[in-house]
Amino acid sequence: MKAENSLIKINIDASKFSFHMLDSKDLNFSLEYSKDEVIDIYGIAYTIRLFELECEKFFNNKQIRGFCHLVIGQENIYAALKKVMHTDDYSISSYRCHGLAYITGSTISEIVGEMLGKAGGNSKGMGGSMHLYNKNFFGGHGIVGAQIPLGLGLAFSQKYKEIANTSFPSESNEKAAHEHSKSNANQSIYNNFPLKNVTFCFYGDGASNQGQIYESFNMAHLWKLPVVFICENNKYGMWTAVDKASADNNFYKRSNYIPGIRIDHSNTFEIIEVLKFARDYALKSGPIIVEIDCYRLCGHSLRDKNELRNINEVEEEKAKDPLILLRKNIMEFKPEEYILKIEEQLKNIVFNEIKNAENMCKPNPEMLYENILSK
Numbered sequence: 001m002k003a004e005n006s007l008i009k010i011n012i013d014a015s016k017f018s019f020h021m022l023d024s025k026d027l028n029f030s031l032e033y034s035k036d037e038v039i040d041i042y043g044i045a046y047t048i049r050l051f052e053l054e055c056e057k058f059f060n061n062k063q064i065r066g067f068c069h070l071v072i073g074q075e076n077i078y079a080a081l082k083k084v085m086h087t088d089d090y091s092i093s094s095y096r097c098h099g100l101a102y103i104t105g106s107t108i109s110e111i112v113g114e115m116l117g118k119a120g121g122n123s124k125g126m127g128g129s130m131h132l133y134n135k136n137f138f139g140g141h142g143i144v145g146a147q148i149p150l151g152l153g154l155a156f157s158q159k160y161k162e163i164a165n166t167s168f169p170s171e172s173n174e175k176a177a178h179e180h181s182k183s184n185a186n187q188s189i190y191n192n193f194p195l196k197n198v199t200f201c202f203y204g205d206g207a208s209n210q211g212q213i214y215e216s217f218n219m220a221h222l223w224k225l226p227v228v229f230i231c232e233n234n235k236y237g238m239w240t241a242v243d244k245a246s247a248d249n250n251f252y253k254r255s256n257y258i259p260g261i262r263i264d265h266s267n268t269f270e271i272i273e274v275l276k277f278a279r280d281y282a283l284k285s286g287p288i289i290v291e292i293d294c295y296r297l298c299g300h301s302l303r304d305k306n307e308l309r310n311i312n313e314v315e316e317e318k319a320k321d322p323l324i325l326l327r328k329n330i331m332e333f334k335p336e337e338y339i340l341k342i343e344e345q346l347k348n349i350v351f352n353e354i355k356n357a358e359n360m361c362k363p364n365p366e367m368l369y370e371n372i373l374s375k
Contacts, residue, residue, distance in 0.1 A: 027273065119363040
């Protein structure tokens with residue numbers, strides 16, 4: 001990283017990435033970010049870290065019931081995605097979903113309020129930590145791997161709507177979409193239709209051996225769906241190291257017919273560029289897998305006492321915390337006093353949002369009968 005006037009020059013070295021069915025030359029380049037962008041990226045990640053630490057306190061005080069899965073150590077992934085997602089893109093995830101809910105539009109008070117069981121939470125206090133939603137984020141799913149075929153459905157809807165909204169001769173748009181989706185004669189038209197939006201489908205290394213993933217890969221490739229499969233490989237499932245559960249840890253190569261990229265999560269700007277590339281690829285060519293090698297600095301959930309990981313290993317990873325690296329990026333062009341001031345401002349914002357969440361009302365029991373479809 002090199003600061004020149006108001007721009008930061010960043011070199012992307014694709015030789016550090018691992019590729020499957022792709023040409024590394026597509027990602028070898030230099031790019032420039034404004035200093036404000038670098039600060040903003042850090043601010044997003046730091047904000048997520050702040051409210052996750054507050055959620056840990058709530059859980060320890062028994063104010064958050066059930067399970068609570070934090071994203072501490074992985075926040076920069078969501079800050080990167082925030083810079084890549086377009087307005088009508090979709091995302092879907094596992095139960096480790098707080099960061100994604102935030103960057104897709106949920107407020108901190110809505111997220112924390114939901115975990116506290118408040119009516120102002122984004123699921124009206126009835127979903128809890130694992131079931132957060134907004135109009136572009138479709139959960140938050142408690143069943144391991146279950147979100148992946150749902151993400152496939154989201155990507156299918158995006159492609160189907162593009163076809164339905166395009167005029168076909170002598171046919172209604174809806175009928176044309178249906179006919180073109182099932183007709184072998186028109187399969188090439190269906191596969192190569194220009195698209196505007198994608199679905200980012202997140203899962204972890206612990207879900208990577210689920211059969212429904214392979215079924216989803218097959219269908220996504222057959223229909224050339226605009227989906228970016230993102231495997232967050234944080235090295236551990238619930239209590240199991242990845243090499244104890246997976247015969248092959250190269251998750252980006254898990255499909256013989258879908259290309260993939262593996263990248264380390266330490267450099268946030270590299271994640272941004274890889275996700276930009278993946279999004280563009282999905283719009284033009286269909287599914288792609290992005291494996292992000294990362295490390296969570298907390299237990300699998302807050303009920304996990306973290307006794308199975310080597311203490312030295314965790315301490316080594318803390319020294320490589322991506323937030324520390326992002327902070328160092330800013331210190332190349334701003335004094336630490338400036339960063340401390342920004343951090344203090346963000347703390348005030350987060351704490352005010354959390355106070356709003358604490359002051360929310362509890363759900364009225366009659367709310368259980370709302371939003372129920374009856375025929």
